[in-house]
Amino acid sequence: MAQLTDEIVLDVANLSVDIATPRGPLHAVRDLSLQVRRGETLCIVGESGCGKSMTALGLMGLLPKAATRRVERLAFLGEDLGHASPQRINALRGNRMAMIFQEPMTALNPAYTIGSQMTEPYRHHRGVTAAAARARAIELLAKVGIASAAQRLGQYPHQLSGGLRQRVMIAMALMCEPALLVADEPSTALDVTIQAQILRLLRELQQELGIAMILITHDLGVVARVADRVAVMYAGEMVEEASTASLFRHQRHPYTRGLLSCIPLPGRSKSAALGTIPGAVPSLVGDLTGCSFRARCGLASEACAGVIPVHDDGIEHRWRCTIHPDSIISAQARIQTAAELPPLSQ
Amino acid sequence: MSAFIAKRLGLAFLVAVAVSLIAFFLLRISGDPALAIAGEGASQADLDLIRRTYGFDRPLPIQYLDWLWRTVRGDFGDSIYFKTAAGPLIFSKLQTTLVLGFAALLCALLISIPLGVLAAIYKDSWIDRLCLGLAVVGQALPNFFFALLLIMVFSITLGWLPVSGSETWQHFVMPTLALGYYAAPAFMRLIRAGMIEVLEADYIRTARAYGLPAWRVILRHALRNAIIPVVALTAVQLGFLLGGSVVIETIFALDGLGYLAYQSITYKDFPVMQLIVLLLSVIYVVLTLAADIANAWLDPRIRVAAV
Amino acid sequence: MLQRCLHNKAFAIGASLLLLIVICAVFAPWLAPYDPYAQNLELRSVPPFWTEQGGWAHPLGTDQLGRDYLSRLMYGARISLLIGVSVALISGLIGTTMGLLAGYFGGKIDLLVTFLVTTRLSLPVILVALATVALVGGSLTVVILVLGLLKWDRFAVVMRSATQQVRALDYITAAQAAGASTPRILLGEVLPNVMPHLIVVATLEAASAILLEAALSFLGLGVQPPLPSWGLMISEAKADMFFAFWLIALPGGALATLIFAINLAGDGLHDLLGAEGRVG
Numbered sequence: 001m002a003q004l005t006d007e008i009v010l011d012v013a014n015l016s017v018d019i020a021t022p023r024g025p026l027h028a029v030r031d032l033s034l035q036v037r038r039g040e041t042l043c044i045v046g047e048s049g050c051g052k053s054m055t056a057l058g059l060m061g062l063l064p065k066a067a068t069r070r071v072e073r074l075a076f077l078g079e080d081l082g083h084a085s086p087q088r089i090n091a092l093r094g095n096r097m098a099m100i101f102q103e104p105m106t107a108l109n110p111a112y113t114i115g116s117q118m119t120e121p122y123r124h125h126r127g128v129t130a131a132a133a134r135a136r137a138i139e140l141l142a143k144v145g146i147a148s149a150a151q152r153l154g155q156y157p158h159q160l161s162g163g164l165r166q167r168v169m170i171a172m173a174l175m176c177e178p179a180l181l182v183a184d185e186p187s188t189a190l191d192v193t194i195q196a197q198i199l200r201l202l203r204e205l206q207q208e209l210g211i212a213m214i215l216i217t218h219d220l221g222v223v224a225r226v227a228d229r230v231a232v233m234y235a236g237e238m239v240e241e242a243s244t245a246s247l248f249r250h251q252r253h254p255y256t257r258g259l260l261s262c263i264p265l266p267g268r269s270k271s272a273a274l275g276t277i278p279g280a281v282p283s284l285v286g287d288l289t290g291c292s293f294r295a296r297c298g299l300a301s302e303a304c305a306g307v308i309p310v311h312d313d314g315i316e317h318r319w320r321c322t323i324h325p326d327s328i329i330s331a332q333a334r335i336q337t338a339a340e341l342p343p344l345s346q
Numbered sequence: 347m348s349a350f351i352a353k354r355l356g357l358a359f360l361v362a363v364a365v366s367l368i369a370f371f372l373l374r375i376s377g378d379p380a381l382a383i384a385g386e387g388a389s390q391a392d393l394d395l396i397r398r399t400y401g402f403d404r405p406l407p408i409q410y411l412d413w414l415w416r417t418v419r420g421d422f423g424d425s426i427y428f429k430t431a432a433g434p435l436i437f438s439k440l441q442t443t444l445v446l447g448f449a450a451l452l453c454a455l456l457i458s459i460p461l462g463v464l465a466a467i468y469k470d471s472w473i474d475r476l477c478l479g480l481a482v483v484g485q486a487l488p489n490f491f492f493a494l495l496l497i498m499v500f501s502i503t504l505g506w507l508p509v510s511g512s513e514t515w516q517h518f519v520m521p522t523l524a525l526g527y528y529a530a531p532a533f534m535r536l537i538r539a540g541m542i543e544v545l546e547a548d549y550i551r552t553a554r555a556y557g558l559p560a561w562r563v564i565l566r567h568a569l570r571n572a573i574i575p576v577v578a579l580t581a582v583q584l585g586f587l588l589g590g591s592v593v594i595e596t597i598f599a600l601d602g603l604g605y606l607a608y609q610s611i612t613y614k615d616f617p618v619m620q621l622i623v624l625l626l627s628v629i630y631v632v633l634t635l636a637a638d639i640a641n642a643w644l645d646p647r648i649r650v651a652a653v
Numbered sequence: 654m655l656q657r658c659l660h661n662k663a664f665a666i667g668a669s670l671l672l673l674i675v676i677c678a679v680f681a682p683w684l685a686p687y688d689p690y691a692q693n694l695e696l697r698s699v700p701p702f703w704t705e706q707g708g709w710a711h712p713l714g715t716d717q718l719g720r721d722y723l724s725r726l727m728y729g730a731r732i733s734l735l736i737g738v739s740v741a742l743i744s745g746l747i748g749t750t751m752g753l754l755a756g757y758f759g760g761k762i763d764l765l766v767t768f769l770v771t772t773r774l775s776l777p778v779i780l781v782a783l784a785t786v787a788l789v790g791g792s793l794t795v796v797i798l799v800l801g802l803l804k805w806d807r808f809a810v811v812m813r814s815a816t817q818q819v820r821a822l823d824y825i826t827a828a829q830a831a832g833a834s835t836p837r838i839l840l841g842e843v844l845p846n847v848m849p850h851l852i853v854v855a856t857l858e859a860a861s862a863i864l865l866e867a868a869l870s871f872l873g874l875g876v877q878p879p880l881p882s883w884g885l886m887i888s889e890a891k892a893d894m895f896f897a898f899w900l901i902a903l904p905g906g907a908l909a910t911l912i913f914a915i916n917l918a919g920d921g922l923h924d925l926l927g928a929e930g931r932v933g
Contacts, residue, residue: 062555094556101555106548110647111570121556156646172556357771364772372781377788482920486913488864490871491887491905494894502895589777593868607780608872611787619784626777634775 009180009212010036010059013073017051017058020066026285028054028067030236036180036212041203043223043244044216045259046233049281052216055233056184059214060099061089077179095125098173102185104165108157114168115153122175140171144201163194170201174209181206183215187222199226220263224248229316232256235281235292242317252311252319254297291322299323347649350642358635365627366417369620370410382614383426417624423617427610432617435606436625442512442602443595446521447587451580453526454533461530462537463569469542477538481531489590493524493597510599521598525591529583536579540572547571574644581637585630657925664921670914678730685724686712689881693719698897714899716890722900725881726907732882733911736797736866737859743801744862745855748808753839753847755809756816766809773806779868786874796875800862811854815847849926856919860912867908883908 017029029051036042044052058069061081074082076097081089093099101107108117118140119133128136134153141149144167157165166186173181183202187195203226206213215226223230223244230247232240232255240253251257258277279296291297294304303322312318380396381388397403401412416423422433465477500507500520507516544550545568553563592604599605603622610618642648659665677684693715700707701714701722713723755766785799819825820843828838867884869875876882878889883904890900 060555062551090557090559092557093554094558099555101548101552103548107552109549109553109567109571110645121558124558124562156650158647159650357768360768361772361775364768365775368772368776368781373784373788376785482913482916483909485916486909488867488884488905488908488912490868490884491901491908494887494891494901494905498894498898585775585777590779592779592783593872596872608783611780611783611874614788623777623780623784626780627775630775630777634771 007038008035008075009038009077010034010214011073011075012059012071014071015055015058015074016070017054017063018068018070019054019064020068021285024285027288028236028284029058030288032233032236032238034231034238034241036214038179038212039207039210040228041206041213041215041226042229042231043227044214044231044233045218045220045223047218047281050233051236052218052233053184054236056099056182056214056216060093060097060182061086062099091125094121095176096178097180097182098176098178099182099184100166100169100173100186103189104162104169105189107169108165110157113154113156114160118153118168118172118175121172125176136175137171140174141168143174143205144168144171146171162190163198166190166194166198167201170198170205174205177209179212181211181213183213185216185218188217188219196225202226220259232259236284237292237320239293239321240317240319242319246315246317252313252317253293253321254299254323255293256319258296291320347642350648351639354635354638358631362628362631365631366414366624367410369623369627370413371406373616373620373623374406374409377614377616379426379614379616382616413620417621422621425610425615425618427613427615427618432621436603436618436621439601439603439606440625442600443588443591443604446518446525446591446595446600446602447584449518449522450526450529450587450591451584453522454529454583455580457527458530458533459537462534463541463564465534465538466541466545466572467564474538477534481534484527484531487527489524489528490593490597492527493520493594496520496524497597512598512600512602517598517600521594521600524597525587525594528590529587532583533576533579536576537572540575541568544568544572574641577644578637578641581633581640585626585633588629589626661921661925663917664925667914667917667919667921670910671918674730674911674914675734677727678734681724681727681731685721685727687721687724689720689724689728690879691720695719698893698900700897701899701903713903714897716886716900717893717897722903725886726883726903729881729883729886729904729907730911732793732876732880733863733866733908735793736800737863737915739797740800740804740862740866741855741859743797744803744805744858745808745851747802748805749812749851751805751809752812753816753843756813757820757835757839757843759817763813766813770806770809773803776803778803779865782865782869783872783874786869791869791874791877793876793880796866796869800865804858804862804865807854807858808851811850812847815850816843819843819846849922853919853923853926856915856922860915860919863908863915864912 012035013033015029015032016027018025019028020026032051032055034042034044044055046052054063054067057063058067058071059074061069063069071082074080076092081092108114115134115137118137119130122128122133122136123130137153138149141152146152146164146167152160152164152168160168170186181202186202187198190198199222202213202215205211215222217223227244229243230241231238232247232253234255240247240251240256242252247256248260251260255277262276277296282292282295290305291300291308294300297304301322308320308322310318310320379400380393380402383396383400384392394403401409404412413423420433422431422436424430425432425435428435461477461480465474468474497509497520501509507519508514511517550563550568553567558567588603591602592607594600595602595604596608603626606618607622609615610622696711696715696719698717699711699715699719702709702712707714711721711723713721713726715721716725751766751769755763782796782799782803786795789795789799825838825842828842833841866875866882867887870882870884871888873888876885878885886904887901890897890904894901
């Protein structure tokens with residue numbers, strides 16, 4: 001089991017990202033708040049377009065030109081980054097906070113060797129000699145399970161397979177001993193057999209090095225495997241946040257329940273139909289009020305068009321809904337717990 | 347990679363042969379070398395004598411093969427007008443033209459690379475429009491007109507630079523500018539387009555994500571990939587510059603190959619004309635070959651085969 | 654459609670400027686105040702109207718032989734435009750045919766065309782043109798023919814790749830299946846669809862031909878006097894550059910303006926046609 005401490009590595013309050021479009025600003029992320037502690041993995045889960053990637057980019061300050069970010073508080077290890085200078089953020093990026101991306105095939109520069117790309121940020125941030133940087137690169141490549149590391153340093157990205165490249169990206173992220181690692185769908189673009197390996201690798205490294213990790217995914221299976229805490233996003237908002245065990249035990253938000261019912265699970269009775277969530281994600285352009293899920297929610301009422309309260313059950317399970325918790329827990333709402341999902345390799 | 351080079355080499359050789367054919371036949375068909383040697387008002391008997399002496403009465407294909415054979419062996423014939431061996435004459439002027447060509451190329455690159463990079467970074471802003479505007483204006487100005495303008499400003503009005511001759515480095519300043527500016531817009535557009543494409547790439551985002559300073563991201567990561575097609579264009583443009591130098595050299599009386607070409611054409615000096623066209627074409631073929639190889643070598647994906 | 658054209662600023666400015674020049678050229682016999690060849694040795698090198706010695710009798714002054722410069726400039730436009738259009742036509746015909754055949758049939762024909770293009774690209778065009786004109790004798794016709802027979806390379810290259818793209822499309826296969834003959838397919842199906850590319854290349858090549866002719870005439874190996882080719886006018890005025898700067902500034906400016914207009918219109922066309930390029 002992970003050694004969780006109470007030290008908060010990242011503390012975000014009310015992060016919003018707007019993207020300028022010809023039809024008006026698109027609210028990709030709205031008032032999102034989260035915290036991640038040392039040694040903890042927080043998974044942000046949601047369907048495509050829910051704003052999870054924008055959240056990650058917004059945290060790291062890597063938003064595209066057309067996007068603007070507003071944040072009330074963005075504290076990294078106690079330091080306010082929300083209003084810090086670009087130089088300060090640059091000094092931390094790749095150093096104390098690192099990010100790995102979804103597509104390993106295109107994330108590396110085809111013109112330079114692996115070794116050159118791994119050592120460049122390390123030498124820039126720490127000012128060490130080429131030999132020292134090289135040694136560290138070899139050490140980390142070995143750590144992520146790449147054989148003949150010294151040889152690999154001299155190779156070019158196109159000479160490596162997708163799985164290997166992602167391992168290199170992970171090693172690269174760890175070069176400067178980051179306190180925070182943001183991983184945007186790190187296994188999605190890989191073969192199914194490699195996906196599990198990469199996830200396991202990330203989990204092991206995270207626990208060994210005590211890194212706070214934010215892992216973004218659309219796959220609840222990944223959540224079950226690696227997450228300590230889960231944050232569910234829908235249409236740019238966080239609708240539910242809880243520990244993994246708590247979330248799989250009972251979901252408070254109708255959307256989360258809908259998500260879980262969509263997963264085919266072993267042991268379910270054959271006559272029970274696989275769940276779907278009818279309707280489509282609403283437009284995120286223009287003024288938005290009320291709950292964005294209400295058009296697709298079977299339990300919606302008039303109150304859902306107004307301000308939605310955030311409930312907290314006191315044991316770190318929060319959700320954004322008008323419905324009082326006691327009225328919705330029913331036999332139908334319960335599904336199998338995490339114990340019946342494929343086991344986590346600890 | 348070596349298979350690639352071998353194939354290109356073979357093609358280059360074939361092209362060189364084709365070019366030699368054109369250099370020979372085009373000129374011979376257009377004009378009469380016997381007349382050129384004898385001059386106007388020569389009698390028919392003189393012309394016949396000259397034809398027999400120089401072998402102009404043989405069938406053209408035979409003359410071609412003879413000329414080719416001798417040229418390949420280094421016997422370049424004599425200049426009709428200058429009355430000296432054509433080979434040494436041409437090669438003595440080649441140096442000046444090469445210096446001019448390289449200087450003009452450097453000038454073009456020094457102008458176009460910064461402008462192209464800036465235009466790409468600030469795409470669709472006033473900087474971008476200004477650069478593109480400069481490019482269009484640059485391409486609209488005829489080079490001989492620009493040369494005259496330069497002379498008007500820097501020689502006649504300001505008296506800073508000499509007008510003609512090729513003794514000192516100051517003599518090369520205006521010719522370099524006049525020759526180089528015309529090549530700059532093409533480079534600028536290519537760099538701009540390449541940079542725009544590269545700046546969108548994922549690996550640029552990765553470089554930024556690792557906190558590398560902006561100049562490093564742009565120069566080391568972006569430009570390195572965007573410059574690949576530019577290298578190929580450089581070789582091609584050098585070829586054009588060498589050929590197009592005839593106008594500039596003539597205006598500035600720069601004692602190079604272009605000026606010699608102009609003189610030989612005016613005086614209908616066949617051996618020199620043929621040789622210059624052949625020489626420039628061969629240089630061009632070699633440059634194109636070098637460009638192809640450089641293009642392949644610069645992209646590690648081609649240079650180092652995937653394991 | 655016309656709306657689109659006018660909205661594209663590059664095209665609008667370039668085309669209007671070009672239209673202005675074309676009108677001056679076409680209607681020169683009626684618009685020009687004097688005969689461009691009429692010499693008046695008493696009024697030699699009169700400056701334009703904006704100087705002290707100049708006046709409205711000869712608004713743009715006169716040259717060393719007393720010929721009215723405005724008239725010569727207008728007639729010069731005819732020469733430049735004639736060169737541009739005819740060279741583009743001739744080289745366009747040659748190059749497009751080569752490109753269409755190479756792109757459509759591929760294989761050995763493609764290899765041959767590629768080889769020819771590579772060979773042509775290896776030749777120093779100016780030198781070859783100069784040499785040919787020098788040997789055959791300079792005149793407008795000779796210049797047009799020489800340039801037309803030399804400048805087809807870009808047409809061939811662009812048309813070849815455009816044809817290759819079009820070739821892969823379904824309606825070509827449909828036409829073949831319907832038993833249409835090859836010339837019919839090439840002319841009826843392929844050509845209309847590569848037309849946008851053809852037009853853009855034609856404008857660029859026309860501009861390039863105009864500049865080349867100006868350079869040839871400047872060196873004395875192009876159009877011959879007393880024709881009012883702008884390049885020739887600059888050459889004739891070279892010696893008096895310091896005293897009579899307008900004699901080179903005006904034709905030079907005219908050349909630059911014409912090329913600028915053509916290139917601008919060509920760029921605009923490229924953007925416009927790129928968007929709607931594929932028809933049907």
